[in-house]
Amino acid sequence: MAYKPIRFYQTGTFTVGNRLLPEGQRSVQADMRRTNSLNSGHRACQGCGEALGARYALDAAMQATRNQLIAANATGCLEVFSTPYPETSWQIPWIHSLFGNAAAVATGIAAAMRAKGRPDVRVVAQGGDGGTTDIGIGCLSGMFERNDDVLYICYDNEAYMNTGVQRSSATPGAARTATTPADGGAAGNAFGQGKDMAAIALAHEIPYVATATVAELRDLEAKVRRAMEFRGARYIHILVPCPLGWGHASDATIRVARLATETGLFPVFEAEYGSVTRVSKIRRRVPVEEYLRTQQRFAHLFREPARTDLIERIQAAADRNIRRYALLDEAEAP
Amino acid sequence: MTNPSNSAATSVAIALAGSGGAGIMTAGNMLLEAAASAGYYALMTRSSGPQIRGGEAAAMLRIATHPVECMPAGFDLLAAVDWENVHRFGAEIPLGAGGLVLGDEAEGAPPAVFTASGAAIAALPLAAIARGIPGGRPNMVLLGLVGALLGLPEDAMHEAVSRTLGKRPAALEPSLAALAAGRSAAGSLQPFTPLAPPPGSAAGRWLITGNEAAGLGALQGGVRFVAAYPITPATEMLEWLSPSLESVGGVLVQAEDELASINMAIGASYGGVPSLTATSGPGLALMLESLGLAVASETPIVVVDIMRVGPSTGIPTKSEQGDLDIALHGLHGDAPHLVLAPNGVGDALATTQWAVTLAESLQCPAIVLSDQFLGQARAVIDRPAAGASPAARDVAAAAAEGDAPYRRYALTDSGISPMAIPGTAGVTYTADGLEHGERGTPSSQFTDHAAQLDKRLRKLADHDYGERWADLEGEGDLAVITFGSCTGPLREALALAYERGLAVRLVSLRLLAPAQPARLAAALAGVRKALVLEQNHSGQLLRHLKSSFDLPVPLASLRKPGGQQFNAAEILRHVVEWSAA
Numbered sequence: 001m002a003y004k005p006i007r008f009y010q011t012g013t014f015t016v017g018n019r020l021l022p023e024g025q026r027s028v029q030a031d032m033r034r035t036n037s038l039n040s041g042h043r044a045c046q047g048c049g050e051a052l053g054a055r056y057a058l059d060a061a062m063q064a065t066r067n068q069l070i071a072a073n074a075t076g077c078l079e080v081f082s083t084p085y086p087e088t089s090w091q092i093p094w095i096h097s098l099f100g101n102a103a104a105v106a107t108g109i110a111a112a113m114r115a116k117g118r119p120d121v122r123v124v125a126q127g128g129d130g131g132t133t134d135i136g137i138g139c140l141s142g143m144f145e146r147n148d149d150v151l152y153i154c155y156d157n158e159a160y161m162n163t164g165v166q167r168s169s170a171t172p173g174a175a176r177t178a179t180t181p182a183d184g185g186a187a188g189n190a191f192g193q194g195k196d197m198a199a200i201a202l203a204h205e206i207p208y209v210a211t212a213t214v215a216e217l218r219d220l221e222a223k224v225r226r227a228m229e230f231r232g233a234r235y236i237h238i239l240v241p242c243p244l245g246w247g248h249a250s251d252a253t254i255r256v257a258r259l260a261t262e263t264g265l266f267p268v269f270e271a272e273y274g275s276v277t278r279v280s281k282i283r284r285r286v287p288v289e290e291y292l293r294t295q296q297r298f299a300h301l302f303r304e305p306a307r308t309d310l311i312e313r314i315q316a317a318a319d320r321n322i323r324r325y326a327l328l329d330e331a332e333a334p
Numbered sequence: 335m336t337n338p339s340n341s342a343a344t345s346v347a348i349a350l351a352g353s354g355g356a357g358i359m360t361a362g363n364m365l366l367e368a369a370a371s372a373g374y375y376a377l378m379t380r381s382s383g384p385q386i387r388g389g390e391a392a393a394m395l396r397i398a399t400h401p402v403e404c405m406p407a408g409f410d411l412l413a414a415v416d417w418e419n420v421h422r423f424g425a426e427i428p429l430g431a432g433g434l435v436l437g438d439e440a441e442g443a444p445p446a447v448f449t450a451s452g453a454a455i456a457a458l459p460l461a462a463i464a465r466g467i468p469g470g471r472p473n474m475v476l477l478g479l480v481g482a483l484l485g486l487p488e489d490a491m492h493e494a495v496s497r498t499l500g501k502r503p504a505a506l507e508p509s510l511a512a513l514a515a516g517r518s519a520a521g522s523l524q525p526f527t528p529l530a531p532p533p534g535s536a537a538g539r540w541l542i543t544g545n546e547a548a549g550l551g552a553l554q555g556g557v558r559f560v561a562a563y564p565i566t567p568a569t570e571m572l573e574w575l576s577p578s579l580e581s582v583g584g585v586l587v588q589a590e591d592e593l594a595s596i597n598m599a600i601g602a603s604y605g606g607v608p609s610l611t612a613t614s615g616p617g618l619a620l621m622l623e624s625l626g627l628a629v630a631s632e633t634p635i636v637v638v639d640i641m642r643v644g645p646s647t648g649i650p651t652k653s654e655q656g657d658l659d660i661a662l663h664g665l666h667g668d669a670p671h672l673v674l675a676p677n678g679v680g681d682a683l684a685t686t687q688w689a690v691t692l693a694e695s696l697q698c699p700a701i702v703l704s705d706q707f708l709g710q711a712r713a714v715i716d717r718p719a720a721g722a723s724p725a726a727r728d729v730a731a732a733a734a735e736g737d738a739p740y741r742r743y744a745l746t747d748s749g750i751s752p753m754a755i756p757g758t759a760g761v762t763y764t765a766d767g768l769e770h771g772e773r774g775t776p777s778s779q780f781t782d783h784a785a786q787l788d789k790r791l792r793k794l795a796d797h798d799y800g801e802r803w804a805d806l807e808g809e810g811d812l813a814v815i816t817f818g819s820c821t822g823p824l825r826e827a828l829a830l831a832y833e834r835g836l837a838v839r840l841v842s843l844r845l846l847a848p849a850q851p852a853r854l855a856a857a858l859a860g861v862r863k864a865l866v867l868e869q870n871h872s873g874q875l876l877r878h879l880k881s882s883f884d885l886p887v888p889l890a891s892l893r894k895p896g897g898q899q900f901n902a903a904e905i906l907r908h909v910v911e912w913s914a915a
Contacts, residue, residue, distance in 0.1 A: 075647060079647075096646075096647065098646065098647070099591075100591055130564075133590075134563075135563070135590060135591035135592075137590075160564045162566075163564040163565065163566050163569050164564070164569055166564040166569065166588060167588060169590060178569075178573055179564075179588050
């Protein structure tokens with residue numbers, strides 16, 4: 001009888017990582033030699049999706065570059081909660097780039113590494129959705145167009161959180177923020193103004209574009225590792241729920257991120273040189289209402305009189321994503 | 335200050351503190367509102383840990399029988415629901431020697447940083463009392479306790495809590511019960527000097543922040559379009575303006591960055607609507623290029639800069655007067671413009687309104703330098719006198735065929751030339767950042783450049799700014815010159831100096847550019863020396879006074895960087911030393 005190892009652990013599930021897996025399949029976080037690029041002790045809120053996403057992304061990038069990594073960081077929650085003395089949490093060379101300039105500062109670092117003959121030292125730029133899609137889009141588009149050797153990571157929590165939850169151009173339609181209140185006129189953020197940043201990156205035909213969420217951390221790590229295999233401009237857009245700004249429980253971050261993908265509102269895919277190469281299929285499709293109900297920022301849709309028209313509009317956007325990225329198997333497609 | 339020998343105090347400083355989520359800010363605002371409705375003057379500032387949510391928090395209040403514009407050197411009462419990380423406020427909440435530190439007995443001894451001054455310590459079972467009331471919370475017990483210690487009327491406290499929680503009946507009843515429990519627990523404490531009776535009723539007074547006041551000033555000045563980008567500590571001004579503008583038929587747009595917001599405002603103003611943007615230092619730096627366009631094209635525009643500690647991100651939640659240099663000198667080319675500074679929470683209204691009026695009538699940009707302290711402090715003020723006074727822009731009338739060609743940049747005696755609103759028949763023109771002749775067409779001729787520079791300087795230099803260029807108070811052969819949020823503590827310090835027989839004049843500059851050297855020299859007639867008071871590291875006001883004014887008196891400097899406001903005792907100490915030197 002052939003020897004067959006017995007596995008006492010789950011695979012193919014949402015489990016983050018397991019030390020018993022073969023080395024190539026292990027999560028970076030399960031590795032005893034992980035760098036802890038973003039160390040404990042920072043001042044993020046409980047349940048912060050961005051802190052989680054940044055730790056996994058940066059540790060994966062560190063592992064992929066054999067710890068030869070420099071990070072540039074735009075102003076935003078990540079910068080604010082991770083840097084103030086004495087709680088500075090960065091364990092890697094790190095520079096604050098002001099608000100709209102992370103891509104440009106990173107381009108400069110990459111140029112310096114080339115001038116010094118250090119192609120082994122790689123550069124990551126990171127920012128929130130405001131710093132990426134609003135004030136930073138000019139520098140970022142320039143970085144894409146020149147194909148500078150930088151991985152840009154956008155942690156998208158869909159509003160300006162550290163200044164008190166103002167809308168950004170990544171805020172979804174109908175979501176309430178401090179600058180899109182529900183009093184007077186139409187409630188919540190206007191529809192149709194959001195920027196699909198991953199699609200914009202795709203249109204630049206840069207070597208690598210991917211989206212990810214903090215609900216699938218193994219997928220996130222794999223995408224960062226894949227991104228570091230390319231030279232030139234790369235972009236990863238990570239959905240990071242914000243308990244404070246979205247108004248959900250601190251322990252619901254992962255669940256909310258998963259619902260964003262299972263509804264089709266946030267398509268998860270990979271693309272190379274302008275073409276989508278892989279999508280994460282929806283395993284259990286849920287109506288958008290299930291996602292919207294988890295968050296206070298959408299609560300006004302369900303008060304009497306319920307805004308079924310707006311909910312239908314959001315559902316239509318999810319259905320469009322599902323069709324556009326073929327997120328469901330043929331038989332189930334809407 | 336507490337005065338153990340007397341039975342009542344005319345001013346009491348209280349700090350409420352606790353860990354995140356303990357409801358400190360809620361309790362602080364309720365205490366402030368109760369004091370206001372009971373007829374007292376009051377000022378509240380706040381501080382919190384650097385984390386975005388869930389950090390330790392402190393509400394600092396001063397309640398008095400007279401208007402108050404700054405915190406004192408020492409607090410009379412520190413009341414905390416718990417001590418978790420509250421020691422971090424040690425530098426911000428200095429306890430006076432006669433002070434009282436009040437905490438929960440289950441929390442153990444208060445941090446030594448508060449008790450080192452010799453302040454008395456008292457403890458009560460706050461959390462245990464709250465547990466005895468279904469739904470009761472310790473912050474409400476503490477609020478009831480503090481209200482009783484201060485001698486605030488029970489109905490005023492009741493009303494403040496009801497007003498805040500009125501929409502949430504489930505929270506209101508337990509809160510009122512906790513408030514009453516706190517009030518009755520106060521009897522077991524040692525006597526605390528209560529407040530003297532209030533100086534009147536709340537009628538005719540406002541409870542307002544400097545950012546709200548500046549927003550109201552903009553509305554009263556006729557601003558109907560605001561474009562802005564979120565930045566601490568200017569954001570509240572936008573959040574207040576957003577619904578307020580809508581209610582008067584105006585519009586607020588949240589732009590994608592500061593470059594967009596200033597240029598949207600320039601566009602709206604070119605289109606004929608008085609426009610404004612609000613920001614802080616880093617945003618002002620980004621806007622400077624566009625301010626040059628507003629100067630050259632003679633487009634009215636107001637930029638409110640709520641200054642914070644810089645450079646770069648600095649300390650975004652703390653105050654500094656560090657943007658004076660770029661406000662005065664940051665523009666490229668020879669670019670005359672207006673720089674104004676409100677010197678109190680209420681004055682933020684009048685000065686912003688004045689800035690709109692001046693910008694509109696002089697067709698140029700105006701920068702208003704407020705700061706984090708003035709902007710975020712919440713104060714009881716006497717209702718400002720000025721009402722709405724929509725600014726009057728000199729607008730060109732439609733021209734008929736056969737009229738002389740419209741000259742947008744006509745070289746008038748006053749330097750002000752009628753501005754056409756796009757769509758007006760017969761007066762179409764190009765508003766150009768390129769140098770131009772009188773008709774607006776670009777010109778690279780030296781003569782046109784010199785003539786337009788003269789015109790743009792003349793309209794500002796020859797304007798009569800009246801008496802509002804500065805606040806002048808007191809007499810004597812000494813003077814302290816300052817601007818902005820240093821004025822409040824200076825006024826209090828000089829009143830104390832006067833009580834001690836030392837007469838010193840106060841000069842608070844409201845109009846910083848164009849400089850008014852003749853007026854300042856006249857105000858300093860008979861003065862033998864002057865002290866320049868400002869909150870920045872390098873002495874920016876001192877340099878301004880030395881470079882743009884030819885003052886007949888020697889100048890000394892009293893300054894410190896931002897992060898901690900001046901208090902009256904500190905200024906008094908320096909003024910006394912300086913006067914004897």
